[in-house]
Amino acid sequence: MxxxxxxxxxxxxxxxxxxxxxxxxxxxxxxxxxxxxxxxxxxxxxxxxxxxxxxxxxxxxxxxxxxxxxxxxxxxxxxxxxxxxxxxxxxxxxxxxxxxxxxxxxxxxxxxxxxxxxxxxxxxxxxxxxxxxxxxxxxxxxxxxxxxxxxxxxxxxxxxxxxxxxxxxxxxxxxxxxxxxxVASPVPSHVHDSTSGEWGLSRREQEIMKWVRLGKTNLEIASILGISAFTVKNHMRRIFKTLGVASRVQAAMKMAPPEERGE
The missing domain is CATH 3.30.450.40 (GAF domain)
Incomplete structure (x- = not known):
């Protein structure tokens, strides 16, 4: 054999x-x-x-x-x-x-x-x-x-x-x-240094959320930003954890301007 x-x-x-x-x-x-x-x-x-x-x-x-x-x-x-x-x-x-x-x-x-x-x-x-x-x-x-x-x-x-x-x-x-x-990669310390004071998200994560609020899927966001859908998925996991939410809709609403949240 x-x-x-x-x-x-x-x-x-x-x-x-x-x-x-x-x-x-x-x-x-x-x-x-x-x-x-x-x-x-x-x-x-x-x-x-x-x-x-x-x-x-x-x-x-x-x-x-x-x-x-x-x-x-x-x-x-x-x-x-x-x-x-x-x-x-x-x-x-x-x-x-x-x-x-x-x-x-x-x-x-x-x-x-x-x-x-x-x-x-x-x-x-x-x-x-x-x-x-x-x-x-x-x-x-x-x-x-x-x-x-x-x-x-x-x-x-x-x-x-x-x-x-x-x-x-x-x-x-x-x-x-x-x-x-x-397994999601650890967020490097230098990423935290460039986060916004209000939400604690990195520039890349804020950029991803901009497209999420426009209704784009992970695959579409990956194509727009020139990264893999796997990377977008990992960023979304971190975004959910940082914002304390469980869905894309909740994350988008939490980051929406006050007038859009009805405040």
């Missing part, structure tokens, strides 16, 4: 199957960002050792992607405000993944096409700074056929990734993807 056709779990011992079960079970219990970090840095590291995880999704061809770096670099948000410094590099990795029949692959950083990746760059969101200190990349992705969007997951490691790591990435990526979609 072809072991590849049987799947990466077919030849595992009971001990390894038990470890996979614990990792997947732990993922189900992740609902917040601190829990996510704990899960990524816990037993998952046995199969997928990494210093940093880069997650990118969206339309790579037009450089309209939603980007997250976990854990964030010192002095930088986990979601870089401008993903363009990394978008060309990530587009190259996406093409390599597609050319490899959409299977997990590993690349040496010095061969990955990152300029000056051996030394950090000044820009906080530069590829060189994000990848500094690593040696190899472990790459896998998911294509959403319904929305025609690609999601790319890139792990930065200090050692070369072996075949077992590639197999583990293939098995665990669906759980990693689902877990990340459940």
């Amino acid at each position: 072809n072991t590849r056709d049987a799947g990466p779990l077919s030849a595992l011992s009971a001990e390894h199957l038990s470890r996979y079960y614990r990792i997947i079970s732990a993922a189900i219990g992740v609902h917040g960002f601190p829990e996510l970090l704990s899960w990524l840095q816990g037993e998952l590291q046995y199969y997928l050792p990494h210093q940093r995880l880069i997650v990118a999704s969206g339309d790579f061809a037009s450089h309209r992607i939603d980007l997250e770096v976990i854990p964030a670099l010192p002095g930088a948000p986990s979601r870089p405000a401008d993903p363009r410094p990394l978008s060309t590099f990530l587009q190259t990795l996406l093409h390599r993944w597609i050319e490899g029949k959409r299977l997990p692959l590993t690349l040496d950083i010095l061969e990955s096409g990152v300029p000056d990746s051996r030394s950090p760059a000044d820009a906080p969101d530069s590829a060189a700074r994000i990848l500094h200190g690593g040696r190899c990349l472990l790459i896998h992705g998911i294509t959403d056929r319904r929305s025609n969007r690609d999601s790319l997951y890139v792990m930065l490691g200090s050692k070369r990734y072996s075949r077992p790591a590639l197999n583990a990435m293939q098995v665990l990526l669906p759980y990693l993807d689902t877990t990340l979609r459940r």
Whole structure:
């Protein structure tokens, strides 16, 4: 029998199957960002050792992607405000993944096409700074056929990734993807510094609420602002929590001018 056709779990011992079960079970219990970090840095590291995880999704061809770096670099948000410094590099990795029949692959950083990746760059969101200190990349992705969007997951490691790591990435990526979609990113401190005094919302959140009040959907707002619908959804979660409301209508009414609220 072809072991590849049987799947990466077919030849595992009971001990390894038990470890996979614990990792997947732990993922189900992740609902917040601190829990996510704990899960990524816990037993998952046995199969997928990494210093940093880069997650990118969206339309790579037009450089309209939603980007997250976990854990964030010192002095930088986990979601870089401008993903363009990394978008060309990530587009190259996406093409390599597609050319490899959409299977997990590993690349040496010095061969990955990152300029000056051996030394950090000044820009906080530069590829060189994000990848500094690593040696190899472990790459896998998911294509959403319904929305025609690609999601790319890139792990930065200090050692070369072996075949077992590639197999583990293939098995665990669906759980990693689902877990990340459940968890909203932490709001960086610098975002709070630019909030309005009355509502406590960031500029981006106020901008989103402007379109919500005009009746736009998350998909429409994402298209208008050039971000992903997933990012809009995360912002809406924060807006609801900040305003103490449970729906878009309540949020829009709370932020409406006094004359519109009948005051």
